[in-house]
Amino acid sequence: MPRRDLGPRTLLYPMPALLVGVYDAEGRPNLMTAAWGGICNSTPPCVTVSVRPSRWTHDNLLRQGAFTVGIPSTSLAAQADFAGITSGRSQDKFAATGLTPCRSSHVDAPYAEECPVVLECRLLQHVSLPSHTMMIGEICNVSALESCMDGDHPDMGKVDPLVYDAGGRRYYRVGSEVAPAYSLGTVYRREQEK
């Protein structure tokens, strides 16, 4: 199967579009869209988001020691895109987009009420990398809109998360279910293990 070398590139599939919520020194809420992030630890649950030192969010997050990670649904695509191309230094992104700022109940950080799922994080550690600072947050709580729940967990179809394509510079939605996990793979187990 012929392959092409694309060189060093920041490609990963799927990639999220995360709304990082932080208060500034005056207590003003801000959101920054970040695609560089992911879960990094199970016990306790932890998440990373990487932020350039030049970003308004960078020093605010380090000072506050707390942040939220909001998951935008596809209906919030324009608001999420705006939060990625604008700085909170010069603009109130909540006012501009009409998103509703809420104070987290578990950490001192804001989030947009419209996000179906929000991770409330305490800054555990940060790692200085060449172009970004990787913020490692302990997830103190996850909250979800009641309307998005299916039993004890959020329903993928109702969350309808935005997917970012860093190659094509586009947003996608999540589609249909492929299969349940932790069972599909058992077809490859050797007979004696079944």
Add this chain to the structure above:
Amino acid sequence: MPRRDLGPRTLLYPMPALLVGVYDAEGRPNLMTAAWGGICNSTPPCVTVSVRPSRWTHDNLLRQGAFTVGIPSTSLAAQADFAGITSGRSQDKFAATGLTPCRSSHVDAPYAEECPVVLECRLLQHVSLPSHTMMIGEICNVSALESCMDGDHPDMGKVDPLVYDAGGRRYYRVGSEVAPAYSLGTVYRREQEK
């Protein structure tokens, strides 16, 4: 909008299912499926994957200082699921699944030829977290199947990446395009900025 607190949970949307490829001390190739990971730096491009110390991949990755991150398409869901529920300590996952092991051209690590996109990584740094070790890899090269390319980047529909739902323990596919990025959000720009 009523919300429910779910407590500390490893939830993020969307979440990938990554095939981490490493050689063991005898040069045998192995794959481990990891959902804890994401891009973490732009220049140079870097990616994180978190691995439990008990995993066969853990010490092999640290010893080799190199790994690959393969993106499985939905057609590889069963193979990816198997690579997450089986240990390379006791089983040759390539032989069991029929995936084809290839040696990377840029780093000393294997990958499955069937993966539409593969990141070839040099271990830059690792961070010991409470339950996992976060491996930070510098992406030395990304390769993609020619059949998945659209101009100079992989096409989302052709890559057809597997999406993992840690809440519902299911796999999904990526669906249709929502909008192009970096333009959608300009509707919220103030008049004087346009």
